[in-house]
Amino acid sequence: MSDKRQRARVQGSWAKQLPKQLPKHSGPTAAVTNHQQPKSVNPVPSSWGSGPQNTPKTFEFHQPVKPIRDVPPEKLIEQAGDYEISHGPSGVSRLQLLPGFLPPEEADWMFSKLLAELPWSQKTNYRQGEAYEEPRLTCWYGELPYTYARSTMAANTQWHPLLLTLREAVEQVSQCSFNSLLCNLYRDGHDSIGWHSDDEASLGAKPTIASLSLGDTRVFSLRKQPVLEQDGDYTYVERIRVPLGHGTLLLMSGATQDDWQHQVAKEYHDRGPRINLTFRTIHAEPEGYRAGTKLQFTAKKP
Incomplete structure (x- = not known):
């Protein structure tokens, strides 16, 4: 047997036999039985058929349920002055910015x-039952302890002499008295503090907080608390950024802690250390409040 005939026989054994062609018929007997043709579950009517056609509905425009809003541009405050940043049911929110509150040479020495x-140390806080280390160092001065983020800083009446001098200078400018001080050390750009308000009940209603910065410049950001209808959505709220440089004093007063949050965000380029001194007045915990509980503003009904 020649090679050519042998290859043809082998290939033929692999090939499947084709079904015989069905004879052509006319009339009703030409229909294929049910087991030979699958049924269509949802038959699609042909647009070319002679049966009734489904006319597509005319497009109707519906006004969006929620109005389209623009994200407001972030405001920049860097010039000295008094600023009323908002007016609301809880009152007027105020900032007072004083760059150069301390002369550069004095600020260098104090820093x-x-x-x-x-006595810098790293505080342990708690969030949803989980412990975490604050991304900065702190120390506390005051006759009373201070509780925030579910952990307490013990009372400390041993004020550093330089801090007493600075407290007196800040009180003279602000026309307020302060009995305590939270010190923050941001070691580099990776140290930070997240969004929060200083609204613990121990600070009282409408507290005035004086923030004195020493060292490298960091951006102090504020964002407005959303109204109840926004369900905690901060997308469209007002925002403010305040660069705080060496020797700058910032006063927050009025309803700022009721209506605004603030933060110092991480920065991913070289930043040197920065010390932030926040003078405040601490009271004994009001009756019915646990330590560190927030004091929420409630608008009076007309």
């Missing part, structure tokens, strides 16, 4: 001294 001599 070096406080960096070296204050």
